[in-house]
Amino acid sequence: MMRVQYLIPAGVIALGVVLSSFYTVDEREKALVLQFGEVRKVVMEPGLGMKIPMIQQVVKYDGRILSLTTQPLEVTPLDDRRLVVDAFARWRIADLVKFREAVGSGGEMTAKNRLDGILNNAIREVMGGVPSTAVLSDDRTALMNQIRDQAKREAASLGVDVIDVRLTRTDLPEQNLAATYARMRAERQREAADERARGGEAAQRVRAAADRAVIELTSEARKQAEIVRGQADAESNAVYANAYEQDPAFFAFTKALQFYADSLKASTTSLVTRPDSLYFDYDTFVESLGENPAAK
Known part of the structure; x- marks a missing residue:
């Protein structure tokens, strides 16, 4: 009975020792x-x-690709214009032995802290060698590749492989935004004033050209009108002369009637003449008209 009591604990211990001899590694681990x-x-x-x-x-x-997001970091490019930069990196453990020697028992957390410092140094060094326009441009692929390559070289001592680095934000510091916006607004207002001035100048040129064209067209029209009027008068005189040559007496008669009609219009208020005036002597008046009918 005493032997059975000792065998059971011994068996349990032996089973525990056997089970502790086995371990499993899943597909996501090394x-x-x-x-x-x-x-x-x-x-x-x-x-x-x-x-x-x-x-x-x-x-x-962890054998998978891991991510690391840096804290906002102020950098100073070549033109001394401070910028705030955020970045994230993709990395993985490449050499387990070197990784263990570098971080000890701290594991991935210690590696992230040290990798964060490596990324910050790489960002400062790369962006400190270019102007702010290159950092703020839409195409920053070359800069990100430089940061990645430098971080990859420094992280190799940790047994870590830096796969990719991306800049998520590149902005001015908050205290500089208001001044920058004010300067941009002033520049846009100046450009708008220049555009308005150029537009006013162009409009003035168009108006001057239009006025000149009006004067030229009016002058030409008056010239043509005078020519047409002169031609019409010449034709009218020719008609009068031709009519006179065909029947001088009838022509004189019609001219006299036209004269009387014009002198007795409703707008005429009074007529002052002598009793012996040609106006009342029709025969003599007609004869006087017949002397030069074209002039009458």
């Missing part, structure tokens, strides 16, 4: 087998493995 702090085995493939219980331990690390 692992190191350590013995008294020294690396004995690197496990890169998922599956079931064995270790020496109580002597060896398994440390697992």
Whole structure:
């Protein structure tokens, strides 16, 4: 009976020792087998493995691509115009042994802190060598590639591979935004004033050209009118002369009637003449008209 009481605990202990000899690594992980702090085995493939219980331990690390977002960082480009920059990086553990030696038991958290410092230094160094216009432009691919390459070289000592670096924000500091907006507004207002001045000048030129064209057209029209009027008068005189030549007496008669009609219009208020005036002597008046009918 006493032997059974000792066998049961011993069996439980033995079972625990056997179970602790096995470990699993899933497809998202990589692992190191350590013995008294020294690396004995690197496990890169998922599956079931064995270790020496109580002597060896398994440390697992994330085998996927990890992300790191930096805190807002002020940088000073070549033109001494301060900018606030945010960035994020994609990285992964490339060398487990070197990673363990670099970060110790701190794991991914310690690696992120050290990688954050590496990224900040790379951002400051790269952006400090270019003007702010290059940083604020739409195409910053070359700058991001330079930051990535420099961070990759420095992070290699951690056993880390920096895959990509992207700039998420590049803005002016808050205290500079108001002054910058005011300057931009003044520049736009100046440009608008220049455009209005150029537009007014162009409008004045158009109005002057239109006025000149009106004067030229009016003068030409008056010239043509005078020519037409002169031609009409010449034709009228020719008609009068032709009529006179055909029947001088009848022509004189019609001219006399026209004269009387014009002199006796309703607008005529009074007529002052002598009793012996030609106006009352029709025959003599007609004869006087017949002397030069074209002039009458």
